[in-house]
Amino acid sequence: MAVMRRPLLPAVALAWLALGSGAARAADPPPLTVFAAADLAFAFKDLAPRFEQAAGTRVTLVFGSTGNFAHQLRQGAPADVFFAADESFVTALVAEGALLAETRTLYAQGRIVLATVKASGPKLTVLRGLLDPKVRRVAIANPAHAPYGRAAEEALRKSGVWEAVRGKLVYGENIRHTLQFLQTGAVDAGIVARSVASVPEIDWVPIDPSLHAPLNQAAAVVRRSPRPELGLAFIQFVNGPEGRPIMKRYGFMLPGEF
Amino acid sequence: MDLFPVWLSLRVALTATALTLLIGIPLALLLARRRFPGRNVLEAAVVLPLVLPPTVLGYYLLLVIGSRGPVGRALATIGVELAFTWGAAVLAACVGSIALLIKSAQAGFESVDHQLEQAARTLGRSEWSVFWSVTLPLAWRSVLAGAVLAFCRALGEFGITLMVAGNIPGRTQTLPLAIYDRVQAAQMDEANALALIAVAVVVVLLFGLSRLARLRF
Numbered sequence: 001m002a003v004m005r006r007p008l009l010p011a012v013a014l015a016w017l018a019l020g021s022g023a024a025r026a027a028d029p030p031p032l033t034v035f036a037a038a039d040l041a042f043a044f045k046d047l048a049p050r051f052e053q054a055a056g057t058r059v060t061l062v063f064g065s066t067g068n069f070a071h072q073l074r075q076g077a078p079a080d081v082f083f084a085a086d087e088s089f090v091t092a093l094v095a096e097g098a099l100l101a102e103t104r105t106l107y108a109q110g111r112i113v114l115a116t117v118k119a120s121g122p123k124l125t126v127l128r129g130l131l132d133p134k135v136r137r138v139a140i141a142n143p144a145h146a147p148y149g150r151a152a153e154e155a156l157r158k159s160g161v162w163e164a165v166r167g168k169l170v171y172g173e174n175i176r177h178t179l180q181f182l183q184t185g186a187v188d189a190g191i192v193a194r195s196v197a198s199v200p201e202i203d204w205v206p207i208d209p210s211l212h213a214p215l216n217q218a219a220a221v222v223r224r225s226p227r228p229e230l231g232l233a234f235i236q237f238v239n240g241p242e243g244r245p246i247m248k249r250y251g252f253m254l255p256g257e258f
Numbered sequence: 259m260d261l262f263p264v265w266l267s268l269r270v271a272l273t274a275t276a277l278t279l280l281i282g283i284p285l286a287l288l289l290a291r292r293r294f295p296g297r298n299v300l301e302a303a304v305v306l307p308l309v310l311p312p313t314v315l316g317y318y319l320l321l322v323i324g325s326r327g328p329v330g331r332a333l334a335t336i337g338v339e340l341a342f343t344w345g346a347a348v349l350a351a352c353v354g355s356i357a358l359l360i361k362s363a364q365a366g367f368e369s370v371d372h373q374l375e376q377a378a379r380t381l382g383r384s385e386w387s388v389f390w391s392v393t394l395p396l397a398w399r400s401v402l403a404g405a406v407l408a409f410c411r412a413l414g415e416f417g418i419t420l421m422v423a424g425n426i427p428g429r430t431q432t433l434p435l436a437i438y439d440r441v442q443a444a445q446m447d448e449a450n451a452l453a454l455i456a457v458a459v460v461v462v463l464l465f466g467l468s469r470l471a472r473l474r475f
Binding site: 012015016019030033038041042045060061062063064068071072074075076077078176 | 265266268269272273276313317320321324325326327330339341342420421424425426427428429439442443
């Protein structure tokens, strides 16, 4: 022990101090922090640098699960703006006072598509096609907590195939996870968001939006944000003349844009 | 490539391991040496973090240290905000890893011959002195092995950290969170590079320690 202690402890202490230089970055003036649903990742990485230039501020994008973000915002998470995958979370947080009601804005209406893995047989065009015995596994997002999963379940029920398809279903944690099941060929078909469907591994056809409740996606400024006007400017930028074409390109359409 | 997550994670894991040793060794000693009411409850509580899913643990922890939680409010009165800082990541790493240290150290302390400690006491040594001159020198391999496991677990901690520290790039995005983020964004090159760094750190650590201390893992 005595032999060990001498070189080890000072080395560890030195390493700790040296690493301080990395962690010290937390002391910089904080950028605009945006909590955004995971499906916005591609669109926002394209869009945020343009806002940074236009507004002269830095933007930190944090992508994750809408449910996790909601829990964190209730507990005082240091975000300025919240883009939820499902407006019900925004409604709840506005009611609880964590988000500013007057900043609440619809930024997209989600659409779902029927996807078939290119490598695994015939391309499906209708939900009834899922009954084909050649389709062994079908991926949807978990309907218990993922909005796109709930829409998928509603569409399958309305088409009268829910009971028959149920035994083939595999649940993804969120819509990107569901897409991964398709991309890796772990399933033959699935129902995913239009916004993530443009990948080389799958074919897809739109699902009639009248088969499910509208997937309204809303954003709002966080009450404890020190710069609410900057947060609101970001929301307006997303829905403005520079933001909308990018949002549309990634499949985030407002009613009227389809 | 931004290496901030690497430095942050190393700092978090080192700090967490130091705290874990500070809190874990007395607890391990207590569990190994004393019979007291509630001992079984304490023993169960120690391993609980290994049983619960990390995100669930993080959910509860955030309820406690968040701005509306009891600890969060108490800290706020003295001007400290723990949730969503790198300190929260340290707490997450401690909670996730302390059981590994305690169980390993406890086994080490239990295997120390009581008669040797008794002999030291009859020679007039204080309990403090007995611990440093007899118990720890005989059990240090188990303590170190536990500390290494705890460090590795702290370095890889994901679920609790995601909930209590957030995944904020440049502030609380640790190495595992950064790797996950890159995978989600389909930036596999960066994800692979970061994963390689994580593996390299642990391999170097284990190799170095086993050379230094002739440990077997």
